[in-house]
Amino acid sequence: MQIEDFLLMRHEILLTLGILIILMADLFRPHGRESSFSGLAIGLMAVITLAGLLPVPQGSLFGGMYVSTPLFTLVKNVLTMGTLIVFLQAHSWMTGPLTLRRRSEFYILLMSTLLGMYFMISSGNFLMLYIGLELASIPVAAAAAYDKFRMDSAESGMKYILSSAVSSAILLYGISLIYGATGSLYFERVAAFYTGTPVQMLAFVLFFSGLAFKISLVPFHLWTADVYQGAPTGVTSYLSVVSKGASTFVLLVLLYTVFSKIALLWQPMLFVVAVVTMVVGNLFALRQQHMRRFIAFSSISQAGYILVGLAAGNQLGMSSVVYYILVYVCSNLGVFGVISAIEHATGKLRMDDYNGLYHTNPRLALLMTLSLFSLAGIPPVAGFFGKFFLFAAAAQQGMYVLVILATLNTIISLYYYLLVVKAMFINSNNTPVPFFRTCCVTRTGLVLCALGLVVLGFAAVVYQQMFDMSFGL
């Protein structure tokens, strides 16, 4: 292995080292002392984030099993930063009494999940993709069941692991048929032989549904709400942001490379799935009271919007999807930051509890509003541009019907996002969330989200760079 190879794989190598460091630190810590690994984990993630910003050569390793391009590196950086922010948000939870004696494991679990996502993104072979996918999902189930003193958490872990097992079985069946139909598992060769015979279509749909499970597209989404509701907020935030973002990006890459020859065939399918996803997600979100469950359905409908861009199948669609993922990561993390701060301070998680939040905690309320407006796509917050580019990409392909349906759905979604805004600014409350100061770690996380939202919305450079990068794919 040359030094360039190390540089190429630095995300993975550093993260593996990080996992080992935490493991060792846990093993060799002084006996009988409870120590917090939060700082260590945050520090490690920060190092990886910084290392990710170094310039990178592009290329492939291990005979094409591992591929890296600037775009991949960019997405990995985004995921790393997302994880970093999740860790920042989980800080107060992890240093609290509920997680006594089980602190290092949380970080090991989430970091190995992140490692799985790295490999998923960089895979050049279905085997690597599958292993990455499993590495990215099995530990999450354990993390979802992490709050052992709550039945909800156990239930959510159970639902996640069982439905994810079924979905990965179906995905595997798809991969096996892909292998049978093309004779290889390397992306390049598969792409060359993928012409759309019936068995290939079947294989594609099965494979797609396995990935769609991770992205929670309707009708593969049913686990989402229950798992999000039950899992600890940190894990939910990780699931809905990092995990979903990674899977979406992988789907994007696969659709545009491996399955590019049958683009005309999957476009109508994505059309249908996108519409159903947006509608169902929105309709369910209308009635939710539990904040995590609410965000679960909102994130389902967000996935539907992303599909609109994917369905466009052009380069504009591609870069806009990446941009949207970026924006989505920031906005959702902002929402979760506020949710987890309030949960940690008061244990309150229902929408009614947010009544009158503005009067006691104006900054939290403002960040929440900013993030929700971004999710709703209201200018000039970043989410608006994300949506606009997605829709513009679809419109460029002449999919006006899809665009109209999508914009109609944004109006429904505005309704329920406003419910939260209304609760915070307008509703009165006799027992509002009292004023509290978040600890500086949490605050750093919140500030990062707010910065991300503003910078993404106002800086032209980001989008331009992404557009150029997506040429290279």
Add this chain to the structure above:
Amino acid sequence: MIFSLAIWILALPLMMFLFLGLAGHKLKPATAGILGTAGLGVVALLSYTVAAVYFFGPSREGGLQPEVLFSFDWLHFTDQLQVKLGFLLDPISAMMLVVVSTVSFAVHLYSNGYMHGERGFQRFYAFLSLFTFSMMGLVVATNIFQMYIFWELVGVSSYLLIGFYYEKPSAILASKKAFIVTRFADLGFLIGILVLSYYAQTFDFITLTSLEGPVIGHPVGATFLGVSVLTWALVLIFMGGAGKSAMFPLHIWLPDAMEGPTPVSALIHAATMVVAGVYLVARLFPVYVLAAPDALMVVAYTGGFTALFAAVIACTQNDIKRVLAFSTMSQLGYMMLALGVSGYGGHDGLGFMASMFHLFTHAMFKALLFLGAGAIIHAVHSNFMTDMGGLRKHLPITHITFLLACLAIAGIPPLSGFFSKDEILVAAFHSNKLLFFVAYAVSGITAFYMFRLYYNIFWGVRREYPHPPHEAPLSMSLPLMILAAATIFAGFIPFAQLVTSDGQPFEIHTEWVVAVPAVLIGLTGILVATLMYKSEKTLPDRVAAFFGPLYRWASRKFYFDELYMFITKRILFNKVSSPVAWFDRHIVDGFMNLLAYLAQRSSFLIRGLQSGHIQGYVFVFVLGAVLLSAYMLLFVTL
């Protein structure tokens, strides 16, 4: 150069919003109010200066040409499509700068008194600043995309302002309704932008409206359902405008939005936000008139219908702010109508000029009316004219200024309303006789219901008030006087020299054939209102007295009463106005409510999908995968 200061017109309100929003609760309310008002004063001065330099400055040969003061690259979309953030100065945006800053300043000043002691006073000023910022950004947008962004920001800030009285559930509902209905309209706007920009390959207003540009010079050949794509795009864009400007049937949010604080209504629902739709059409006017006259016809008829419809409903309302809201709708319809009947260039563009003129004058007197209404509500603590009467003694300043505004909106010379309305009538007279008569009718009804309002508030029975009403403090009456002055003198501004469709000044001359009947109709309306409402139940007596001998001879006073009741109540009220109001409330509004209900209902119905049982989830999963495969195999592969 003064233009380099123009950026502060945008930056100052934004900075004030950030400051008051983030640090406002640490300030004393009074400080926040003074700070906000002073900041807006500076913005107003800057706006006046910029407008004055633009209109009267040197080097204005060859008409007033649009001028881009500055422009930043915001988002680089593709090489053809770029989002820019800039400052466009042309006749209409310069005029709007004056309108927005004047009214906004008046409202800022007024709110010091009106909102005194309210909880969240600082927040109120923060939102007002945000609104002013967004409105200014909308007005000076150099491209349609920037306009859209600020358009939505205006929506957001008005949402926050309307919902300011969070104790009132109706206010919350109203604010949400306003936001969502206008968002619904913006759906059309957004798709219109997508289509237009896709064919024109530009967002830029100057390119879009230039006569040799890609749109007007080389119109798109593509058609959809037999109508050119460009027409579709422009109709869709107009849909956005119709939402903001409360055109039928997207107007349903405006009356409800009166739940907001009265200064907010004056700012948003009289003078600034609601004219954004008119402004949008005016902004793209060359495209409408030269490349898609069909779309312009839609504008004209929607405007005409709304003007009549809203005027009729206004006659039935008892809440004084609602009367004003419907009146605003009606006047906005007037402006749309004027745009719709206009041609391009020189005297043909009279309608355009008249529309902008009316926008200007209407902003002044309608803001005055709203602020006056605020002063009245402040004094008697009620919105309903049934609770008022005989207030002219108690509120002298409010009374005089309110009367001036009523006369102006009724089109009585020499107040400003007369001039602008007259130009609209002339323009309609020369182009579309049907709309011309609609406009005549509307002006009569307008005079009637405005004076119905006026008499019911200031005349009529003298009531005993629990707290004797008293004149508002200076911070409230000063803005009234400022706006009253504007109402009186705005009519003498030579608009045809300044704001025209092609930037070339032209001469106007009063056409007495149109003007005299218009004034007469206005006077008739006032007369009818005077007879009916000046003092309660005296009309039959007076009629009886007038026909004294006849009456004595017939000795049947009762029939007059009956006849009067029959004509007014049975026919006018029950058969015309009430059904129209009912239609508005139940059918148009109900349709939107039905949609919301259906969404809720279907959400409830499909909740069983999420059964909580993992087996059920896998069932749906597998069935979904199978159906999707079948779909792919059957419809895609075959």
Add this chain to the structure above:
Amino acid sequence: MDVPVHFFLMLSAAMFFIGVFGFIIRRNMITLLMAVELMLNAVNINFVVFNRFLYPDYFEGFFFALFAIAIAAAETSVAIAIIINVYRKIRSIEADDVAEMKH
């Protein structure tokens, strides 16, 4: 090998969908897990058969099956851990008892 490849494939398909069927009708969480094992096992047969019959030059299917078995083991262990955790709480391993969150 003189058995046609289709026979193997249909066998594995049948096994796979029996697993699906079992997952839908069963209540006990451990039996749900066993149904999943059936599905994973069926997939492995697919890989091996494709490798052996159609593309014997490289051993891609073979290795995929190998790794899939390992992953299945890992997945099962975590699932069992979670199920036991649930059992500790409610003294039941009926999946229908673990359906508090819905709608």
Add this chain to the structure above:
Amino acid sequence: MMETIQSFMTAMMNSVSEIFASADLTRPTWSKWIFMALAGVILLGSVLTVTSRRILRAATFLFFTLLATAGLYLLLEYEFLAAVQLTVYAGGILVVIVFSILLTSHISYRFDPPPVWRVLGGLVAAGSGLLLTICVLVLTVFPKGVAAPAPDMQQVGNALLGQDVHGYVLPFEVISILLLACMIGAIVVARKSREPEASQPDKTE
């Protein structure tokens, strides 16, 4: 419409008869007999696994199914895989499952039969899926590969540590992390730990 269905049916019939012709059932060989037997065990075992009303019996049937699958691998001359199947699946996974059964259930406990609607749902989902898959598989003509010898242990070992195309060192390494993470996850979830004091806020709502 009718014609499409008709042509589809004809195509199906043709494919099925071709497959059976290639199977040449009139000339039975050992491998065919063995396949039949294994297939029978697998199918029967699978069905019984998911229908048996005693959980330990279900586990036993699963065991037979897994054994028969290992037999299939042997039939296909993948001895190594068969060994892995036996040790990991039958030896590892199944033992864990049996242990957890013993931990959580009473041996003589009989399940109630599943509700009818659920059985119907299962039949609809699984049946339609199976039908679709079989139709697609039957209609597909797979390329015939040239018979090559099964890999010996040395090849397997080399490939597992190979770094080039068709080398599996990277997945091998990654899967080790996966196993580690799963182990930690399983331990952290299953390990017994004291509940914290009741003074903690109830966070379920």
